[in-house]
Amino acid sequence: MAKAPKLVRGALWILPLALVPVAFVAAIPWLRTISHPMAILVAAALVIFGMSYANYLSFRAQRGLDEVQKAGGAFAGQWGAPAGQAAFGLLLVLPPFRDFAVAVVSKFPVRPGMTVDGSVVVVSLAFGLCGIVLLQAIGTVVVHTIWWRVKR
Known part of the structure; x- marks a missing residue:
């Protein structure tokens, strides 16, 4: 019974990595309406966030090894x-x-x-x-x- 909360907690930690690409795909119609350099900056910010958060999760997982x-x-x-x-x-x-x-x-x-x-x-x-x-x-x-x- 103790595994379920740990599994849910792990899923919540990984959730932002799944939501960022979904948010980007959902924002494509909006990105087409704004200026080109601004759209590139938004895309770059999402990529940097995703990679940084993945590294954070990796470092966090390695603490107890x-x-x-x-x-x-x-x-x-x-x-x-x-x-x-x-x-x-x-x-x-x-x-x-x-x-x-x-x-x-x-x-x-x-x-x-x-x-x-x-x-x-x-x-x-x-x-x-x-x-x-x-x-x-x-x-x-x-x-x-x-x-x-x-x-x-």
């Missing part, structure tokens, strides 16, 4: 981030992923009849950054799991 667990995290951080970067590079080679990326980016700021402009490039770079960070996190978790399996 012993030295062996911290060594596992250091090993995972050392090898997981490059693994995530390599995974992103390999995904770019696959035509289904490229088609998916083009479909996602083409839906946002381009109106019918418009050519691709700087906002499309900025949005695609932001999505690329999010993709790399996500794959780095997944790579870190996978490498950490492998480290624990081999250690046992």
Whole structure:
């Protein structure tokens, strides 16, 4: 019975990471009405908040670890981030992923009849950054799991 409050508390800590992208997608119609530099600043602020909050949660989770667990995290951080970067590079080679990326980016700021402009490039770079960070996190978790399996 004690696990439920801990699980709810963990979900509440992670909730802002889910709400920020939802808020950004919900604000796209409003972002189209304001000036271009202001929209870029709003997008940059959301990205910085998301990354900073994720780092805060990571540091918070590591406070109660012993030295062996911290060594596992250091090993995972050392090898997981490059693994995530390599995974992103390999995904770019696959035509289904490229088609998916083009479909996602083409839906946002381009109106019918418009050519691709700087906002499309900025949005695609932001999505690329999010993709790399996500794959780095997944790579870190996978490498950490492998480290624990081999250690046992």
